[in-house]
Amino acid sequence: MISSIIAPSPAPVYPQVWSAYNAAQKSEKATFLRLLGELCSGIEQPEYKAGRPRLPIADMVYTAAFKVYSGFSARRFNSDVEDAHAKGFTDCSPSFNSVNRSIANPSLAPIITRLIEQSALPLTAVESQFAIDSSGFSTCRFDRWYDQKWGQHKVERHWLKAHIMVGTKTNVVTAIDITESNVHDSPMLARLVDCTSERFTMAEVSADKAYLSDANLSKIYGLGAHPYIPFKSNTTGKGSPLWKRLFAEFVLNEDTWDAHYHRRSNVETVFSMVKGKFGDSVRSKSETGQVNEILLKFLCHNLCVLVQEMHELGIQPSFESKGDSDSEVIDLNQYRRL
Secondary structure (H helix, E strand, O other): OOOOOOOOOOOOOOOOOHHHHHHHHHHHHHHHHHHHHHHHOOOOOOOOOOOOOOOOHHHHHHHHHHHHHHOOOOOOOHHHHHHHHHOOOOOOOOOHHHHHHHHOOOOHHHHHHHHHHHHOHHHOOOOOEEEEEEEEEEEEEEEEEEEOOOOEEEEEEEEEEEEEEEEOOOOOEEEEEEEEOOOOOHHHHHHHHHHHHOOOOOOEEEOOHHHOOHHHHHHHHHOOOEEEOOOOOOOOOOOOHHHHHHHHHHHHOHHHHHHHHHHHHHHHHHHHHHHHHHOOEOOOOOHHHHHHHHHHHHHHHHHHHHHHHHHHOOEOOOEEOOOOOOOOOOEEOOOOEO
16 A cells, blocks of 8 residues: 655745835835934933933934844944934934933933834724843853852853744834843733734734733733634643633644744744844943843834835825924824825
8 A cells, every 4th residue: 555645735935025025125224314304303302401402312212122123233323323423313423422312311211112112103094913031141251150069160251132023914112122131021911912902903923832811812802803822731721711712723723823823933033123223232321221122123224124115015104293392202194195
């Protein structure tokens, strides 16, 4: 009897719209600088009643983000700062030392985080399926300790962890948190999901087994989205009614379930895009600067995604200030079709 050989199914092919891709790549830098300038233009500058006037916060964020995008050292980046000022993107032309100090400014972290969230708003009508994961970024700091068991000193490079939620259609980052490397993934899901749900209508959320818990499943389901988090090999069907129902769906509808779950690979794509384009390590020496530098990488990524979607989906992001003096940053209008 000759056994039949079943040929493996071909890998899925995702066609690239090369005309749109080429147009986006050729115009990316110019469009990136324009979008970044419009996004930063709504950052409110606090009043200083005494002392030497400080740099405008909008200029601090703009030059810091532009430096991360360029990949240059602060001194080699100085000509780009002067060029941005000459084109009217900034109100002043800060020195290279001022750019470095801006990246290490602790007051910028919440502003950059808000800008990341708002830079995703033009894609609210496009994204309804999301994925969450974390990845590490190495720093220039080393941790040293004495290993009592082996009787020797050991050294390990210190690194930080970026927790992100992304839209799986455009790979835009909708929420982000930066933590120490030893922070577990599971507790970070609630804040990322809450942040995304404020701006997007969520239909699905995919995550790996590290996020599996009854609290996380209930959190996602309570916001009107369907959780796709795989159960572990030792998981039983015992638990809350939601746990039982999702476990039965996971076991009995494997093919259908996997098709939804594997959208989670897009979050891995985002980390690959960010690290490949802006580096998998940070140059800042201070902890605050390291956190800000990672945040700036993802802000640059989101703006690059917008540039791509402007050519591929035909959208035109609109950055208009509300005129509210109490608002920290501007709001973005929903995108409109060209």
